[in-house]
Amino acid sequence: MVNFNGTIQSTSQNQLTFDNRGFKFGDALFETIRVINGKVIFAEEHYLRLMASMRILRMEIPMSFTLEFFEAEILKLIEAQQLSKLAVRVRFNVYRNDGGLYTPSTNDVSYYIEVKRLKNPFYTIDDAAYEVDLYKDFYSAPGLLSSLKTNNKSLQVVGSIFASENDLQNCLLLNTSKNVVEALNGNIFLLKKNVIKTPPILDGCINGIARKQLLKILKNLEGYTLEETSISPFELQKADELFITNTVIGIQPITKYRKKTYTTDFAKSLVGKLNAAARLS
Structure with missing residues (x-):
C-alpha cells in the first residue's frame, strides 16, 4: 500500500x-x-x-x-x-x-x-567489519543544491555499484575541491584525539537530520571540540574514528579505510544519547 x-x-x-x-x-x-x-x-x-x-x-x-x-x-x-x-x-x-x-x-x-x-525500534550498532574507500569517478558539487534530498541520486547509485564490486560496505564522496563531504548514504564525522570534525553543508553534504541531532549532542560534550570544517582525504589516515550518520541507521562506525583501522568506542558512546534525543523529539 x-x-x-x-x-x-x-x-x-x-x-x-x-x-x-x-x-x-x-x-x-x-x-x-x-x-x-x-x-x-x-x-x-x-x-x-x-x-x-x-x-x-x-x-x-x-x-x-x-x-x-x-x-x-x-x-x-x-x-x-x-x-x-x-x-x-x-x-x-x-x-x-x-x-x-x-x-x-x-x-x-x-x-x-x-x-x-524495520528490525530494531531503536538505534543500535553492529560490531561487524565496515570497510570504505573513496569514490573518485565522479564528484559532488559544493553548494546548497547538493544538500537537498532530491531524486537525482546518480552519484550514489554508481558509487554503490562500485562499493559492491569491490566488496566494500560504503564509499566516501569527494566534492570538486577534492574534500571529503559524506558517505553514499549519510553524513560523515571524524574524531582525532579530542577534536570532532564534520563537513559544512556548503561543501556539498546532505543537510542530514541525524547530523543535526549529533551536532547538538556533540556541542555539549565536555572535553571535546566540534568543528564544521572541510576534511581532506589525508586526514582520514590520521583519524582515530570515522562514523556515518543517517536517520535510519543512526550511527554506523567505520572500521577500515584502505590500510587504516579505527576504534569504535566513541561512536558507541553516542548511540544512547541519540536514542534519548529520538524519544524526546
Whole structure:
C-alpha cells in the first residue's frame, strides 16, 4: 500500500505517468523517516527540511501542508498496514506535477508515502567489519543544491555499484575541491584525539537530520571540540574514528579505510544519547 495524495491505495494502482517530472527530470524531493510505535521521530525537523527544500526548488507549498498534516498522512498509511505498534521506515515523496520540459507548466505538487518495517525500534550498532574507500569517478558539487534530498541520486547509485564490486560496505564522496563531504548514504564525522570534525553543508553534504541531532549532542560534550570544517582525504589516515550518520541507521562506525583501522568506542558512546534525543523529539 501507498498513501497517494491522501488516499490509501494498492501499489498495483499505478498513479505515476510517463510524464512524471520526478522520473523525467529528477524534479522531486523525499524524506526518509523513522516511526516507532506510532510516533514520528524528529517529525518537526523532517517537516521543516522538506518545506525549506520545496521553497529552494520553487515548488508551490499547499496550504494544507502543515506539520500536523505531515504526521497524520504518515500515520494514516502505517495504521492501514497495521504497523502502528512496530518500527517502520517511511519515505515521503513530493514531486512537481506533470507538464513542461525543463521549465515546468505548473509548480503545484503531489505526494506519495511508502513504508517498510524495520528490525530494531531503536538505534543500535553492529560490531561487524565496515570497510570504505573513496569514490573518485565522479564528484559532488559544493553548494546548497547538493544538500537537498532530491531524486537525482546518480552519484550514489554508481558509487554503490562500485562499493559492491569491490566488496566494500560504503564509499566516501569527494566534492570538486577534492574534500571529503559524506558517505553514499549519510553524513560523515571524524574524531582525532579530542577534536570532532564534520563537513559544512556548503561543501556539498546532505543537510542530514541525524547530523543535526549529533551536532547538538556533540556541542555539549565536555572535553571535546566540534568543528564544521572541510576534511581532506589525508586526514582520514590520521583519524582515530570515522562514523556515518543517517536517520535510519543512526550511527554506523567505520572500521577500515584502505590500510587504516579505527576504534569504535566513541561512536558507541553516542548511540544512547541519540536514542534519548529520538524519544524526546
